[in-house]
Amino acid sequence: MAETVFRRPEALADVTTHYCPGCTHGVIHRLVGEVIDELGLRERTVGIAPVGCSVLAYNYFATDFHEASHGRAPAVATGVKRARPDLIVFSYQGDGDLASIGMAEIIHCANRGEKVTVVFVNNAIYGMTGGQMAPTTMPGQVATTCPLGRDVNLAGWPIRVAELVSTLKTPAYVARASVHSPLHAVAAKEMLRTAFRYQKENVCFSLVEILSTCPTNWGIPPAESTAWLEKNMLPYYPLGTFKTPGGEDRAPGPLGRGRRGSGHAE
Amino acid sequence: MAETVFRRPEALADVTTHYCPGCTHGVIHRLVGEVIDELGLRERTVGIAPVGCSVLAYNYFATDFHEASHGRAPAVATGVKRARPDLIVFSYQGDGDLASIGMAEIIHCANRGEKVTVVFVNNAIYGMTGGQMAPTTMPGQVATTCPLGRDVNLAGWPIRVAELVSTLKTPAYVARASVHSPLHAVAAKEMLRTAFRYQKENVCFSLVEILSTCPTNWGIPPAESTAWLEKNMLPYYPLGTFKTPGGEDRAPGPLGRGRRGSGHAE
Amino acid sequence: MAKKLMKGSEAIGEAAIQAGCRLFFGYPITPQNEIPEYMSHRLPQVGGTFVQAESEVAASNMLYGAAGSGERVFTSSSSPGISLMQEAISYLAGSELPCVVVNIMRAGPGLGGILPSQSDYFQATKGGGHGDYRLLVLAPWSVQEAADLVQDAFDLADYYRNPVLVLGDGLIGQMMEPVEFRTGRVPCKPLPPKDWAATGCKGGRATNIINSLFLDPQVLEHHNQKLQAKYAAMVRDEVRCVEYGTEADYDVLVVAYGTVARVCSTAIEDLGAEGVKAAMVRPVTLFPFPYEQVRRAAQKAKAVLVVELSTGQMVEDVQLALLGTRPVHFFGRQGGMLATPEEVAEQIRAIAAGRSGEVAHG
Amino acid sequence: MAKKLMKGSEAIGEAAIQAGCRLFFGYPITPQNEIPEYMSHRLPQVGGTFVQAESEVAASNMLYGAAGSGERVFTSSSSPGISLMQEAISYLAGSELPCVVVNIMRAGPGLGGILPSQSDYFQATKGGGHGDYRLLVLAPWSVQEAADLVQDAFDLADYYRNPVLVLGDGLIGQMMEPVEFRTGRVPCKPLPPKDWAATGCKGGRATNIINSLFLDPQVLEHHNQKLQAKYAAMVRDEVRCVEYGTEADYDVLVVAYGTVARVCSTAIEDLGAEGVKAAMVRPVTLFPFPYEQVRRAAQKAKAVLVVELSTGQMVEDVQLALLGTRPVHFFGRQGGMLATPEEVAEQIRAIAAGRSGEVAHG
Amino acid sequence: MPQIVINPERCKGCELCVQACPQKILGMARDINSKGYFYARMQEQKRCIGCRLCCITCPDVAIEMHVHGTLYHYFAY
Amino acid sequence: MPQIVINPERCKGCELCVQACPQKILGMARDINSKGYFYARMQEQKRCIGCRLCCITCPDVAIEMHVHGTLYHYFAY
């Protein structure tokens, strides 16, 4: 008699997504779904969908959902969590949504220490609207609004969200993962599990940035997109844990006085 | 025949301000005015006033000015500088204006590396509207919207703007000063001069955070406010330079892999 | 409860609490700072939650999350802050979320000033945000009425699953008057269960989704028609207005709302002595607008005078009500200047004596 | 220049460049992404600057800074993004800054959909932001007209020191038609020197301040009256509309703007064959609205039909124009559904045959 | 013994699984599914070591794995 | 010789200069200016060492300093 060792998690609706072939949004959806199942949270989880390619996430997860306005998912998540602290609340956001228009909302949501989980999908481009430059677009990378490639002298350097958020003093769990290979996906799932566990135990705000592919707007076949990510994004977006609730203060100190350690004025 | 060794700078209009007695907004105004004079920039400088107690800055500086909507001064400054790169553009913003509603605009203005100068006045309170909690209000500090004192478990820890902005990769000059004593004011002026010089030489974005008093809303007489600032704000908001255009990358690296130095992936 | 002397802003906050609201998300702005300040000390006392949002944009989206969770929630601001909420307000209406928004209007445009004004009427009643949607708009003229309307606002919001806007001005926010909170108040509408709220799909119930996106135009058109049917029901059932002296006969009918209507009532009384006969219709709901009542009351009058603290916004609705059957005159003050009883009286005299020109379009 | 086949979005971008605009600040949103995309590659070629703003809020405030510097500048977005600009638009109007804003409308409310719509008429013409202000609103019905109006928009903005809104819909943005850019075009208005701009107080000139704050209510009231005088001048001098078949006689007058007016014109022609007589007035300026022209044209008709891709917004202005002198009928589609010539023809037939009920208020 | 089951209707033909499989036993079909995609198929089931890499890498959850008897996993997931 | 000139109409009486003066030679007047503030005044000009701390600390630029002859500054400003 056969046992099924790998199947669609219960927290993922049994439907075909609209995502392009090879888009790793799908992998991230599944990892989140698996974590929700494994922690037994499905029936008390409320997700917040962004405006972006994952706008229809509310159709893909088998949990209650809000569809937020562009960039405001962290504010909506705050509203839900403050109204119903007993619920498990997560937002799922792209890099245009979170790091461009939604910068104030994510910084303040993290700084207030809202006990929610943010799944931040960094694919270095605006997918849904057809490939415009994102705050995370790599130097020299071509996008429809930087046809000659991102010029750091005009548009600045890509924003590193995990680094930025981790420097806030309010306790939080902040990490960066990738899903360009199955083994990276396994590590990503581990971080997602940690993030949701911190929320389940009402410990702190958590954010997991996940590097993802956009074969369509990168103009690279899926199988090559993973290599492109590894070669171009990984060096600039190092993977790992940036902040833990009990851990040290990650903010830099004034130059010359070395880095501010956890010993600093509490 | 007597020589005048201290007088009102030309860049400051010869009028009485509406600021409360002992409010150090006035000191910061004068320091900025002196720096503009000393660098000979008055006739090509355009200031951006915030919405806050310094909303009327356009009446106090003898330079052209824009009055921006609340929090958006960095966006207005971007518009001016991109339209007229030959002008010297500075915004003058309070902590509610810059660190609360204007968080997205300041982060992105800094990240694009707009060649403007931001004078950020951190007085740990909303002055103009009558003493509500600011993102920079100290733990336990009483404000009209946290009558029992700021509870870091509900409102999070105060935001450290200089630290936050300095972790962006785009080259910039970021520093923090204070004006609670004359000698601190001298150091503050030095930093302001450096900031404006970097703009004059078209080098980079610059931001100087300046700790300031609000005797009225702190409910402390002016002469004691300086001591309150020193005792309560200085330990949490260390003074010094946080980032220089040529300097190292100030973003934290993943935990366990030590701090990311300037050697990191360019 | 006994009568208490309260600032309008505080009465609004207390009324929300009396109505069972336990959540407030807002950002400071004059002249309504007393509302968030009051909520910040009062809510913790009743086990509620106050959050000072980072901006009005954030506050209105926090409102979205809390309303979508099925809880009673409100926010308040003043004109510039309300403009920043327009996208979220369109989302709230599109997603049919019950919530209350208070706008204590100040003078504009832009940063303008902080004194009383009524220049956000169009934004409130026609829709300052994008798309075809309506807010139910309530306009109090006293502190007591503000307290009453805020409580009704929560019931109306829940009944219609629609945001309700309470439109006051700086005077309402700042002045103190006696207020009484009726104990054992019953909702002004039956309150349907919030089984649509996103609260976790327990016991295998189908998932609830709070959403305003409908990519299929046929579906979105249908959604729009559903919304319009709801607004039609409001027009049918929720019109509120108060008439003053319309039982007697009169030459001039005054139409005004909010605190300026009090100024007009004083003017009308003072004129009575002179034998100048005038009456007033005061819309309490601005959407739905009392077209029918204004039309009826105008029949008895020779002419109609609309008084607003603006350059003339509600006057268009009055013209739509009368469709040329009576001449419509307008008197307005702007920038925080208040119309005085004396000024209004002079306007009425002029109209009664045929010394004043009417409003025209184009 | 020779005729070129261009997408409406690209024609709008090129028109701005032809009008001497060298600055664009914007944020992507369907269905107008081709505008920022076009500007991002075109502007550098002509020594201009393109900045992708972090949001529409930022874009509209960058516009403020650039306009206040005396440069020609524009931004574009679609409905939800325009809602986010409402505070800044009120500031731009209050500070009297010349600039151009393009809204390629999509269906709402909320996130709604991305297909063509006209449901932002109220927001555009009555003021979606706070305070008493007006935008000059231009509504093209073809790609060529879009190109022409965008160029005029910059002249009008400079002449009146007022933001000008170009209101298109998804069709205008997406479709391709032949366009011609006249060389040696002369401004449609005399262009006053921008001596008010904040460009540095050289040679001891008094400082220039770009501002909308006036704390003294008397001063703010005076500022408001100054603005109103400007709007009155627009009403007097800038009304634009086109009449179709109004020289002949007809039973039904159609009023429609933008691309849906083309659908109506086809319907009217098709009906000619059947002997059903109809004519059309197409407003090109929505503010100022052609009240007078609509009123005049309606005289010859038995009834008036207003067609919009909304639940009925411009229809209120038509009623204000007619003030009951003619029955007003309305036909609208929503959610991205487009009215077809066949549908409109059927409506006209019904009205001509007295088979249709008119619009009422309250 | 591991058994891989690919749902042709859910497959979008991205070939990530083909790339991920250490045994190189997955390939693409010659015919298309109703959505017009050439879908993935198992070519040599018996050589499958049950590492689940294809399942984990599939963005469309088109791959299930069943086990007959017992199987030791190289890594927890 | 340094000479301190305080403009009573500009002074708001915050006393920051009094606090700042190392010589403690500044004090507050007994009468108020037209704005209703008790303003600062110099009590012992001759003991002034010209350090300018009062000028630098004054938020309202109410203090000017003139020098007769030459004077060496302890710090550049």
Added chain:
Amino acid sequence: MQNDVIMAGFGGQGILLIGKMLAYAGMHQGKEVSWLPSYGPEMRGGTCNCTVVISDRPVGSPVIQSPRAVLAMNLPSLEKFEPMLRPGGLLLVNSSLINREPSRNDVRVLKVPANDVANELKNPKGANMVALGAYIGATDAVALEELESLIRDTFASKPKVIEANLVALKRGYDLGAEMKEGKP
């Protein structure tokens, strides 16, 4: 019957407080009342004023253009509000801080050296109470007893303050009453 008054002075003189007390007293006596503060520019300092209306009928306009009484605690206030006072109205002047003569001669003027009286009573902060007492003494807008009990409730925790304020109020009341009875 309606009483309305504009009370004005420096920020620290406790004007808004006595305005509120007056309104409270009126309410407790079953009258319709309104209290409206000036809320100026979004910034600190300067003078302040409030308008109080006490009436038998519902209060119409809470904004009073030509008040029946003006209580001026300092010179700027006198200059600003004297012209608005309606003919025959009551002009109450704090003669301790205002040394110029009122310019109107079509109104009843009541000079009260509020600060001097208060200092005399070793209650320098009580000048506002003296003025309030004088106002009701001269107008009977509300009953003295009503205000007295209000003072007792308001400062319940501080018996000393109660006493001091009651005395100040009464002294003011008598000064006001004298005028009412037409004494010099």
Added chain:
Amino acid sequence: MQNDVIMAGFGGQGILLIGKMLAYAGMHQGKEVSWLPSYGPEMRGGTCNCTVVISDRPVGSPVIQSPRAVLAMNLPSLEKFEPMLRPGGLLLVNSSLINREPSRNDVRVLKVPANDVANELKNPKGANMVALGAYIGATDAVALEELESLIRDTFASKPKVIEANLVALKRGYDLGAEMKEGKP
């Protein structure tokens, strides 16, 4: 006189391109033209279509409810647009990918094995050109020469492509023309 057509197919089939070429050609012949693409949900993939109108008078509605012609390059397109075709209109079917029979019998049907012809010509990407040729062959919406010169300009840099496309276009044209001349 007006010609209008809805062209539809898979994303990669070059539908929008031949639509634009048709509109360009019309414009060059001095006609009024419009080209309107379907712009679906803000996401990738799927089918696409465009509507082209070529007329002697200014184009009224660029949206055509019942077009005079439908060019269906794949099955979904046939299913979606066949019902809309106006009676007597032209239904052009890419028989290489569509094996079912059209269900309408009140329209003129032209089957063109566009992909087969293209493969035959060793120009597999040229199926869209074959279809375009067939359409004008059957309708004379624009002149063949006009399209030929357009192809020359469009691919000026790639002479090979020009040749291949000219041939494909002509082959399609002949197939279309045959039908026009009523041949089987």
